[in-house]
Amino acid sequence: MTEKLFSLPVVNQISPYLSLRQLGELPVLVVSHPKVRAAVTLQGAQLIAWQPNGEKPVIWLSEKSAFAPGKAIRGGVPICWPWFGPAGEPAHGFARNQPWTLSAHDENEDCVLLTLELASNPQTKALWPHDFTLFARFRLGERCEIELEAHGDYQATCALHSYFCIDDINEVEVSGLGQPFIDKVKDGEPGTAADGRQRYAGRVDRIFTQPEDCSLIQDKAGQRVIKVYHHHHSDVVTWNPGVELSCSMGDMANEGYQTMVCVETARINAPMKSAVEQPARLATTFRVRKKR
DSSP, rough: OOOHHHHOEEEEEEETEEEEEETTTTEEEEEEEEEEEEEEETTTEOOOEEEEESSSBBBBBBBBBOOOOTOOOOOBBOOOSSSOSTTSSSOOOSSSGOOEEEEEEESSOOOEEEEEEEOHHHHHHHHHHEEEEEEEEEEEEEEEEEEEEEEEEEEEEEEEEEEEEOOOOGGEEEEEOOEEEEEEEGEEEEEETTOOOOOOOOOOEEEEESSSSEEEEEETTEEEEEEEEEESSEEEEEEEEEHHHHHHTTTTTTGGGEEEEEEEEEEEEEEEEEEETOOEEEEEEEOOOOOO
């Protein structure tokens, strides 16, 4: 899927390293830089590719996603805001389904910088009554930084719902999660991970409520470690649908669960609180290290 993104026809060459292209029915910003390849859809300000030079793709994206206006994209890093999960309609909030605008961009020898913006409008007001302005900022280089900044006067739950490419879910372990968790597979039953680690023998959907500031995805089959740093967070969510749920999902291949894992920077149990002249923030940073 990643190779397809970078072979799409260029609609507009915005700058030497940044172009606008079309993926299905969606406009997508494509970064082709000596140190990195990346892509962000204008719908949802959603990162759908990040691949430092010399590395395999880091971000997982389903080829069965619709890539159509108003349809959630399966994969990448959806911005789940202003609620996480089924707290309202649509699930995981409306930010990921709304068209954002590119409000600023810059580039240098190390990275490309993007800022996308979404403001409250009649569509969002029909779903949620608050006035707001959101900024999603990306630093795309050998490391990937994503920051969400929320202006207004309200509180919201949120997650940067990051999907990562791995070689074999049966050989993946995520550490740095902390001990207590809420098990969503078991209807919110509390649990404890004695070693702060998670393995994936079947369907997993857990909210870790006392996580460390960095989660390590040990991709043993892929011979690399993906470091996921969390900023301004209260929780870290990890998810893999397992075989049965994967087979039932229309936007994921039956075997899709085998090559992805979600490790999500979140504010769920301690919502983001935005106030006038005091915006709330949630951010994450990704790095990759090859195993030797």
